[in-house]
Amino acid sequence: MDATDFDWNRSLREQLEWHWNHHLLRRFDGLTDDEYFWSPVPDAWSVRPRGHSTAPVQAGTGNFTIDYGFPEPVPAPFTTIAWRLGHVIVGVLAARTASHFGGPPASYESWEYAGTAAGALGQLETEVEAWLAGVRGLSEEQLRAPVGEKEPYPEAPMADLVLHIHRELIHHLSEVCLLRDLYLHTHPTTKTAETTETANDSNNTEGTNR
16 A cells, blocks of 8 residues: 555544543543542642632633633643643643534633533543544545644644644643552552552553553
8 A cells, every 4th residue: 555545534543542442541440539639739720619719810611610820830830630631621622623623612711611520531532522523524635734724833734733632632641641640659548459450451551552
């Protein structure tokens, strides 16, 4: 098979789909609310009940808001699993699905952030599926076309945006996995056979797929 016959759309999607289906879903299984909100350092940015944040910007329309600041403080604040999931769900996925695939309008200010781990994971799964459905519908010609003024680099091809979004997802969701590991090993009384087995399975999977 030469490059003219290659299924570029499939290859772009599989960059995320394999990681999502074979690594991330099992690593997110059993995420608790304590883990979701846990911070190993003081003054981390998070998702909080409305009125309980001291961040410069408190975005969101529901009972919970997400911490932000413009410009971002230097050094940037540490962020919890709740914050990282909110960032991925809204800024990485939902806003781009709205801009490029006709999804409902989405922004940090207008989003209703989840107050539970299960709620956030449900939002994440919905937005990953919506993004991949949009990518799946792109022809090779559309993948080569400029992304346009909705993005910071309007002349870049759509394929570059797809790669960027997938890198962002792999990067930030791997951070969530690391925070789960840190929580597990700093809260020994919360360890269960199920969570320990999940962590061990993940380590074995990572070792065989490097």
